[in-house]
Amino acid sequence: MRDWLYRWHYAATDGIRKIRQHKFWLAILLCLFISLLTLNLAQGERKPQDHWVWVDIIGEGATSICIVIWLLLVLSIRSSGLVTNWFAMGFIGIFASAFQGFLDKWLYLPSTAVWDNWVESFPMGLLALTMALWLWRKEQHQIDLNLTRRQAIYKNPFPLDSITNLSNTTHLSTQLKEAYEKGPINWKRHALILLDVVPFSYISYRHGGREAERFLMTISELITLTLRRHDVLCHLAEDRFAIVLKNVDRPHAQRLALELEALINQFRYRIEGMDDSIAVGASMTMVMAEQGSDLPETLLNKATAALSRQHDSVFSNTLS
Structure with a gap:
């Protein structure tokens, strides 16, 4: 049990240390979160609670949390570079869409506001993630060539x-x-x-x-x-x-x-x-x-x- 705790503590400490090397993307994620939350609260009105659909709220919220976890996992195992940047852009873009969808479930925005539809629907995150996966595939191919012995x-x-x-x-x-x-x-x-x-x-x-x-x-x-x-x-x-x-x-x-x-x-x-x-x-x-x-x-x-x-x-x- 003690050995397991030591290994868990070592892995967690090492992961946090590696994540902190990507301060730029963490700052982008935090700024995006604060901006979306501020804009929606400033321009929107809270829906009556009897209009809330809890399944949708929980689903969108859980999706947003999972995307952040995926981003942190990727950042914890990768060094800075082109592929990592595309992964970060992709996950942050998808997070923006999912988080805006979460806010739409319990806030009304005026009909004149169209920016929320762009944030929620524009596939920037998916396009960036697709590019990241393509570059990652090429990267893995090179690694496979050098690891045939393993x-x-x-x-x-x-x-x-x-x-x-x-x-x-x-x-x-x-x-x-x-x-x-x-x-x-x-x-x-x-x-x-x-x-x-x-x-x-x-x-x-x-x-x-x-x-x-x-x-x-x-x-x-x-x-x-x-x-x-x-x-x-x-x-x-x-x-x-x-x-x-x-x-x-x-x-x-x-x-x-x-x-x-x-x-x-x-x-x-x-x-x-x-x-x-x-x-x-x-x-x-x-x-x-x-x-x-x-x-x-x-x-x-x-x-x-x-x-x-x-x-x-x-x-x-x-x-x-």
Whole structure:
């Protein structure tokens, strides 16, 4: 429960911080709200309460609130830019129409006032939102081209780790089980790599949980770039990752493991706001099924035991 509250507080704080970066659009929204409310109250008369249609009032009011929530959600996950601006214009335009419709449900405006019909009916917001969606589609297409290695991760039905966006222990067990069930020949061409990345504990202790999470995200991206498209990367807990190499023999698996180990050892992580970087290392073990009858649990236990035996061996250059 405490961990859930911490994550909720962290997500809410981070979302509010990002929304505050879009002060211009928040100011536009507030000015529009005040202007419409002032104009309607100044020129209109309140309808008798027996003329109110509560279903319409609640519906229009709820629509206006939902549109504001959609706008805030978009602003909380996007940086400033062309696509964000079109999204903001679209949602604010739609809000103006919905909010004017809400005010019309309980206020009479004189017949000489035609501006309210323009505000309520002119599809400026829908046109802007359509443009935003079109630009967003092009943006997503470019992102998809650069994230083909992660498509298999995002398409699996299992929940992803909230920090690294990688699959968890459940998905690892499923991958091993599926490989085992396809027969001993296929099973013996799978390798399991377990690795503990350092200095996760040092970063968490000296620089806090947020920096430690950023470190894990960086390492997960680094490992993902080195893997083949059909290999599987999972985040098990804290600094531990697991990799399932598919369709490999032992020499090939050992070569891939050595390449990954060398890449991690050459990487230096830079703490946000600091000039100096920190050397990174990893304790790593690679195992394969010696016999086609070896169970997935046996393979995982064997890898865990091997990693535990070398866990105290810390790279001499770490924290140098």
